[in-house]
Amino acid sequence: MLGLAAEQLRADMNRLLALLFHQGVLDEQFLQLQQLQDESSPNFVSEVVNIYFHESEKLLRNLRAFLMDGEFSDYKKIGMHLNQFMGSSSSIGAKRVRNVCVAFRAASDQNNRIGCIRALEMLEHEYCYLKNKLLELFQMEQQRVLAAGVRYPAQHN
Amino acid sequence: MIVEKRRDEPSDQFPVGMRVLAVDDDPICLRLLETLLRKCQYHVTTTSQAITALEMLRENKNYFDLVISDVHMPDMDGFKLLELVGLEMDLPVIMLSANGDTRLVMQGITHGACDYLLKPVRIEELKNIWQHVVRRRHLDSRDRNSSNIKDKSFVKGNGAGSANSDPDAKLGKKRKDQNGDDDDEQDENEHENEDPSSQKKPRVVWSVELHRKFVAAVNQLGLDKAVPKKILELMNVEKLTRENVASHLQKYRLYLRRISSVASQQANMVAALGGPDSPYLRMDPVNFSDFSGSAQLQNNALRPISPAGVHGKLNTPARLGLHVLSPSGMVQLGHCQILRSSVNESIKYQPGLLPIDQAGTIFQGMPTSLEFDHFQHKKGVIGGEELHPSNNNSGTFPISRNFSDSSSSSSSLASLPNGSLTMQGHVEDRQSRKAFQINSDSPHHLLDHCRWHIPIPQQTAATNLSISHLRLETQNQAGLTSDMMQNKLDICNHADFLSDSGNPSMTTQAAYPCLRVEDPKCTSMVLHGNTGLGLTGQPGFDSLVTEQGRPYSDYMGNELGSLEDVVAAMFKRV
Numbered sequence: 086m087l088g089l090a091a092e093q094l095r096a097d098m099n100r101l102l103a104l105l106f107h108q109g110v111l112d113e114q115f116l117q118l119q120q121l122q123d124e125s126s127p128n129f130v131s132e133v134v135n136i137y138f139h140e141s142e143k144l145l146r147n148l149r150a151f152l153m154d155g156e157f158s159d160y161k162k163i164g165m166h167l168n169q170f171m172g173s174s175s176s177i178g179a180k181r182v183r184n185v186c187v188a189f190r191a192a193s194d195q196n197n198r199i200g201c202i203r204a205l206e207m208l209e210h211e212y213c214y215l216k217n218k219l220l221e222l223f224q225m226e227q228q229r230v231l232a233a234g235v236r237y238p239a240q241h242n
Numbered sequence: 243m244i245v246e247k248r249r250d251e252p253s254d255q256f257p258v259g260m261r262v263l264a265v266d267d268d269p270i271c272l273r274l275l276e277t278l279l280r281k282c283q284y285h286v287t288t289t290s291q292a293i294t295a296l297e298m299l300r301e302n303k304n305y306f307d308l309v310i311s312d313v314h315m316p317d318m319d320g321f322k323l324l325e326l327v328g329l330e331m332d333l334p335v336i337m338l339s340a341n342g343d344t345r346l347v348m349q350g351i352t353h354g355a356c357d358y359l360l361k362p363v364r365i366e367e368l369k370n371i372w373q374h375v376v377r378r379r380h381l382d383s384r385d386r387n388s389s390n391i392k393d394k395s396f397v398k399g400n401g402a403g404s405a406n407s408d409p410d411a412k413l414g415k416k417r418k419d420q421n422g423d424d425d426d427e428q429d430e431n432e433h434e435n436e437d438p439s440s441q442k443k444p445r446v447v448w449s450v451e452l453h454r455k456f457v458a459a460v461n462q463l464g465l466d467k468a469v470p471k472k473i474l475e476l477m478n479v480e481k482l483t484r485e486n487v488a489s490h491l492q493k494y495r496l497y498l499r500r501i502s503s504v505a506s507q508q509a510n511m512v513a514a515l516g517g518p519d520s521p522y523l524r525m526d527p528v529n530f531s532d533f534s535g536s537a538q539l540q541n542n543a544l545r546p547i548s549p550a551g552v553h554g555k556l557n558t559p560a561r562l563g564l565h566v567l568s569p570s571g572m573v574q575l576g577h578c579q580i581l582r583s584s585v586n587e588s589i590k591y592q593p594g595l596l597p598i599d600q601a602g603t604i605f606q607g608m609p610t611s612l613e614f615d616h617f618q619h620k621k622g623v624i625g626g627e628e629l630h631p632s633n634n635n636s637g638t639f640p641i642s643r644n645f646s647d648s649s650s651s652s653s654s655l656a657s658l659p660n661g662s663l664t665m666q667g668h669v670e671d672r673q674s675r676k677a678f679q680i681n682s683d684s685p686h687h688l689l690d691h692c693r694w695h696i697p698i699p700q701q702t703a704a705t706n707l708s709i710s711h712l713r714l715e716t717q718n719q720a721g722l723t724s725d726m727m728q729n730k731l732d733i734c735n736h737a738d739f740l741s742d743s744g745n746p747s748m749t750t751q752a753a754y755p756c757l758r759v760e761d762p763k764c765t766s767m768v769l770h771g772n773t774g775l776g777l778t779g780q781p782g783f784d785s786l787v788t789e790q791g792r793p794y795s796d797y798m799g800n801e802l803g804s805l806e807d808v809v810a811a812m813f814k815r816v
Contacts, residue, residue: 121274121281129277168341172270172340
């Protein structure tokens with residue numbers, strides 16, 4: 086029974102991952118992250134992704150502040166933030182988020198405020214979606230580990 | 243066994259255990275980099291601050307083999323770190339960036355980077371970075387060996403030969419192979435092609451005084467006539483070899499070349515702007531005998547600044563010299579540590595006068611340092627805090643404006659060079675005191691107030707924007723309450739996102755769907771709380787897609803080809 090749950094969860098996780106890849110939300114870099122997870126760093130992926138969430142939300146807040154802060158936004162600063170956002174997103178394999186950053190940067194290079202705002206909206210949307218999905222994934226993983234642990238009490242993860 | 247005083251591990255395991263210092267302000271990338279490097283079996287030290295990195299490097303010059311650094315960092319420009327490391331420690335530095343723009347890469351290389359990697363970094367690339375260490379060692383040792391044979395103890399030379407032969411056969415062999423490849427480089431480098439040897443002498447540290455002596459000697463001889471041997475004699479420093487001097491001279495020349503191209507434009511600026519003459523004419527005791535007026539200006543602009551990272555203060559003339567050249571001054575800041583006193587060189591490198599706008603363009607081609615400098619203004623962080631007061635308020639960095647606005651910039655920059663150049667110089671002090679922070683702690687007031695005073699969408703407004711794939715027609719601007727703004731950031735808390743988009747009133751002729759949002763709450767696409775496809779149950783989207791078919795086909799951008807897919811995918815049912 087419990088074993089089945091673990092297997093079921095594993096299957097669900099794979100399905101979710103496949104979906105995310107198909108949608109272009111994630112790319113191969115995420116797989117690289119997973120491959121870096123091993124006995125010496127067992128929670129590598131979730132650690133890195135959590136740092137990513139933390140940093141990204143900060144960046145998004147700042148971006149919004151920059152854009153909404155009066156008539157003239159500081160596009161250079163926006164560019165710098167975007168650069169960091171792009172770097173971190175591409176490092177964890179968040180492909181769509183990164184793509185929106187690219188568009189956003191194009192808008193900010195042109196000092197196009199409206200374009201930037203729209204890009205920001207889109208960015209927030211994409212980020213939100215990604216976060217949801219990744220949290221879902223982690224949750225499933227936790228459950229799977231528990232389920233697997235219960236089934237094979239000798240094997241503790 | 244190679245005489246590697248710096249290495250803890252036996253060098254025949256190289257590249258295993260190679261000691262890398264990784265610098266990146268982005269914690270995610272840093273963590274990833276660290277893990278990847280560990281996977282490659284290197285020994286990794288990380289820091290998110292360039293300043294800390296420099297301290298670590300200075301603390302023990304021989305403790306690291308390689309430095310990997312991000313280009314864009316808040317506390318110091320990556321390129322500047324690169325130069326400092328190259329000058330002071332002569333370590334190979336690899337640059338890292340999310341931005342692969344050719345100009346940036348070019349900048350990296352001209353600043354002396356061994357390599358330029360793009361994020362996301364792949365492990366395959368990291369597996370090969372040891373080559374830069376070997377290459378540098380190989381060239382260095384060859385230089386030193388030729389000096390051994392020439393003027394110093396022959397014992398070392400012979401000893402090196404035999405020492406090299408065995409224990410490190412692997413490495414020795416690599417060097418022999420490289421020797422064949424490197425011959426061309428060697429010729430260009432003015433180094434004699436001696437037999438490669440692995441003899442390693444301790445690195446020479448080019449301290450402030452040492453460099454001053456060096457520069458004085460060079461000036462005395464004249465750059466063209468400056469040969470390492472004579473420089474060595476003039477400097478009269480013990481334990482300095484001709485090869486040390488030779489390699490340092492080469493670097494020096496490169497820097498001068500680089501400055502001079504900048505400086506000549508500066509000189510033109512100055513000439514064109516007709517800054518005050520007298521202050522510029524004050525000279526330094528160094529021999530400036532063969533100057534023209536403009537050359538003087540640019541020379542004064544290039545005050546002696548020791549490369550060792552502790553830069554002397556600028557004299558007044560230099561200050562003023564820099565002021566008119568504001569953005570170029572800014573660029574200068576980026577290369578501050580390479581400013582040398584050698585006026586002679588700058589004269590030689592002075593090409594024709596460039597018109598201001600050309601120079602402006604050139605400077606625009608160096609966005610990184612400019613950006614960096616701009617941030618300095620913005621935060622008022624540099625020693626010259628009144629730097630560009632005109633710039634502080636505007637969101638942009640108008641290069642040409644500075645050129646014309648000599649008077650204001652003069653006042654603003656009067657203290658600039660001094661402060662900023664010392665800032666550059668006293669990298670450790672100033673920058674730690676004055677946190678060059680990108681504005682990550684900017685007031686989050688927006689969260690609480692809605693200040694959405696954007697004149698919302700004329701359709702045309704966004705036409706030239708690739709992002710305009712999704713236009714939010716916010717009909718009700720004022721409707722954006724602070725509450726909603728707040729909630730935007732409580733990401734994923736809203737489930738009623740797009741609930742209203744049931745009205746797919748596609749009034750826009752644009753080829754893609756727009757959301758006509760009557761209700762303020764639906765303005766933001768962030769409010770996307772559902773775990774499932776947030777777009778499920780949004781019939782509006784379905785109809786939007788079907789109505790439009792494939793609306794994205796004529797939307798542009800190779801760069802955004804995938805973005806089209808992104809948007810398309812977003813609306814697709816899976």
